[in-house]
Amino acid sequence: MGGSGSRLSKELLIEYQDLTFLTKQEILLAHKRFCELLSPEHRSTEESLQARVSIQQILSIPELKANPFKERICRVFSTSPTRDSMSFEDFLDFLSVFSDTATPEIKSHYAFRIFDFDDDGTLNREDLSQLVNCLTGEGEDTRLSASEMKQLIDNILEESDIDRDGTINLSEFQHVISRSPDFASSFKIVL
């Protein structure tokens, strides 16, 4: 198992380093972890680069297990037409965006996409309420009541919706996020 990582060709590794914010070790580790998700007969390097892993498997990795946005994350990073599987490159993209060194811009860009539940390019009220529900979980006592939710969303829109169109678009979102001191340090996932 341990050897599988080192079988990535040198050129490919260099290219991946160019294209991601990951170091060589991290890429190799990512590849190793990715291969562990594949069935044993597909673990050769070539196949592992081609193979796609279903979202369910990706969701099972411990780093994502507890994340309330795990489905969204997978869907955003998946390039398959049905958005239900990830290739190794998608996986690398995902790790790159969530790595230490990724720029705040790209982080906030992807955060926006993750929060954009209906993929329509803006965060509208439904997106926001879904987002809050994800954060608070499904428990009876933790879930916000309808009035609380309304108040919350009103406040959020009031703060961030610069053009007052009732939705938050990417630039508004990035504007807000870029002011946040915590975002870049918490929007991270480390293998």
Next chain:
Amino acid sequence: MKPSKASQRYRSNRRNASQSYFYQDSLRFSNSDDSFNADEAGDSNDPEQIFQNIQFQKDLMANIRCRPWPMGQKLRVLRRAKEVVLKFEGRLTRTRGYQAAGAELWRKLARLACNFVVIFIPWEMRIKKIESHFGSGVASYFIFLRWLFGINIVLTIMTGAFIVIPELIAGQPFGSTASKTIPKEHVASAQDLDTVWSLGGYLQYSVLFYGYYGRERRIGRAGYRLPLAYFLVGMAVFAYSFIILLKKMAKNSRMSLASASNENYTFCWRVFCAWDYLIGNPEAAESKTAAIVNSIREAILEEQEKKKNKNLAVTICLRIIANILVLLSLAGSIYLIYFVVDRSQKLEQSKKELTLWEKNEVSVVVSLVTMLAPSAFDLIAALEMYHPRTTLRFQLARVLVLYLGNLYSLIIALLDKVNSMNIEEAAQKNNTHRWVDTTTFFATRTALEGKWSTPRPGLGLQRNSTWVLEEAGAPTLVMPLTEANRTTLHTQSVQDQCWETYVGQEMLKLSIIDMLFTVASILLIDFFRGLVVRYLSDYWCWDLESTFPEYGEFKIAENVLHLVYNQGMIWMGAFFSPCLPAFNVLKLIGLMYLRSWAVLTCNVPHQQVFRASRSNNFYLSMLLFMLFLCMLPTIFAIVRYKPSVNCGPFSGQEKIYDIVSETIESDFPTWFGTVVGYISSPVVILPAVLLLFMLIYYLQSIARSLKLSNHQLKMQIQNARSEDKKKVAQMVEARIQTQEGSTKRLPKDSDIDIVSHPSSARSITPQNNGNVVNLDSPSSKGDRIETITQPMPQSPGAGHRSLGSPLPGVSTSRQEQNPHRYPCGPSASTGDIHGNRSFTPMTFKEHLENIHSEPLFRKYFQQSNPHLHRPGTSVFMARGPHPHTSKYYVTNERDFHKKSHPAFWPERPPRRDASGDVVAMYSRNVRRYVPWPPCQAHSPQLSEEEEEMLRRDWSKKSLHPLSLTDLRWAPHFYVGEMSGSQSLAPEGQSRRHCKSWNDGFEGPLDRPMYVHKKPRPRHAQHPRHPLKARAKPRFEPSLTESDSMSAASSSDQQNSSTDQYLQVIHRQARMPRSAGHLGRRKAKSRQNLSDLVCSNV
């Protein structure tokens, strides 16, 4: 050259644009990128262009990771870019090739080094693991610990390399002098455990402490100045710590500068930035969720009722009580420490043999206080009922005060003791002096000793030191002369009086005991509690895990404070115990492993979220505060107290810092001494201080003004944004109207329109408006963009030529192209050129501006469009002589173009098609008024000049009779020109004029005038595929409209004339369309138009 620049601009444009693009676009967009690269790769020969191209590709490669594209696409782009670079780099000069190769090599090396360094970052994986379990807050503690570890390593190296190792290698060996020898009566107990434990015995007389270091000014063969080095290193420790701390703080504050000012996004942050994505542990996730819910609810509550005034009196009373309690406990702890130090001192004096407890009670008490008091504060804080964050801050402040109080009371007590020791020593000195005097032998010896030994009764210390030296040198001589009893007494008292060693011992002891207590508390409070809770929970009568003992929390703030406190001890003691940093390194390593183990096994994260980044500078500022306060006592001791007479590198001096002046005097040339003397005189120092004050004041005022300008800029941004918003809102309204209108007008197209709706809806967003939207539209984006972009690199004329080239026999000049086909050819073609020419400069300018500019391309194309459509319509024209119908043809032409065009003009390139028809519609009405053929080939120039030229042309050529088509053709253009030129002076007016004109024509439909822009480029590009082209134009209208709107708004100053021109043309172009449905109106409008033309002329 020009094309390349244009393309560059366009590219940079695109690059900017791509960042704000919607992600859906990015993929398609990059397709265009690819094709762009490809065609770019094909046609450049100019080295400058190649260079720019390569530069661009390199930029692309450097920044590609910052683009939000999927990996496959990035890979493609990267490979292509590399290919291009590889392919073209060879064509450039060789040096550039070498440069590139060197850069490549350097990059590789850097990456290798980067990869290599990662391996050596200590505990990286461990910290990441913790981070992924407990989030960034807990990890920040460990990162802070690691950073402190780094500092301590440097301090250790400094003291080790410059003090400890030279002393060990070149200094006098152990036992050679009195200060390096264990006194006789202690030798027996020197290896006892309790002696070692209290750092006595061998440890006391080792390199660990100040007292061991020799007083020789130079040691070893190389003449290493150990005392000087000792002093300088002692200062350098502080200097280095200050510098590194301030540097780090500056870096942090630079990063958090943006966030520092306005805290007005509380809700957004609580939701968008709430989740810590590093959390992978379900338990941690649960508590995090709870924390988030709490914070959200809190925020909502706060919002709902800003302040609850209920029970205010009770709360205030409670708070007062709490504060009193805290103050009491602070005072108590300080008194306790002082008392303990005092007691131990007395005990030492009164008792010969001290018990283990008595020896260590100071450090034990201090450690106990530092451990217990924070918990007490915690309990007290519960009384206060503050907001949790406020509670945390209070708690931190109190704990910090406590720690500082402890350290200070300890050091003050110690210094007090030192003071009394000095007095005692002085008393003893007199004693010794007398004693020495009695022994004539010693007296003579001392007289021989030179300068120190001149017997001065007042300064006992000097006598004392000489005495010690002699005693060490010739103990055999002393023995016979004095009673053994007396000698031992003296030796002991003399050696014990090394107060620096004593302070160092206490500090080291404190540090050790602190370490033990930390370990004990981790084991007891965290580990065993965790064990008990986990395994006894099932058998207990209540739920241990969730109610009373629970699992230990990892209290980040307290733990960080503990680290700060620990570091403070090190700084305080480092001067007196050079090995303290080394010890601290070991301690930190142990702490790192123990803590990380404890956190991973038996802790749950703190409920109160204490975020890493927000706290970073907070930790550091506490550390800085600590450093400053810990430096004070040391400096005070150095400045205030006399160094011990019998031990240490500075023995025999009046003050420790005398070593510097002494060295300057004796070892530097005299001029240096005088210079230093001047520099240190008040004459220099006072002005220097004044200067510093002035500098501080100046910098502060600069900072203030910067803050002000920062504020103003922020306001400006807000204003700009609100203006943007207004524009966007207007556009949205307009679009909605348009869409309503267009659906009414073109029912059959409605389905396509609908397709375009969602995408057009996106253009609402202020930053992504215009072309973004455009790109968004569902179908074959790549193609479309290509069509837009392609003409760009080429000069407009060239582009035109390429369009025109399909015509047979048109090889040489454009004017001549046409004659072959049309009688009117020359004029028409020049007209073409004029049209294009006059606009192209604008377009290029536009590129510079921003995304909005793109629509101008369309304008550009648009102009050519009329020509494209002419032929088809002109055919009709012949049949339909009515002015009405001629207009109709324009529309028809378009619709009809798709279907009929191939059939009608199979051999003819469609680019010419429009000319006839547009002209036609005018020909009837306008012919008489406008008989000008703009037939001369005007050498293409800048737009305005051309306009003028054109105008002149009109006046000149108006007499020339031309064929129908020509005439018709010409007015069409001139209408635009007319309005443009007419309105040159007051652009706003002219604008309005145009608009009102539009309104007049067709009230509700006025916006859609832009609608037709888009289709044309399509025609221009794909003349051969009319059907396909057809299909596209249809669903575009709303989009293009918005584009051009934005273009107009953004570029109106420069291009007002063009805009108008366009508008006019569009008007004409689109009227026909509406004409199909609203024949009447159209007719009227046409009438107006012609009237207008007339009046203009």
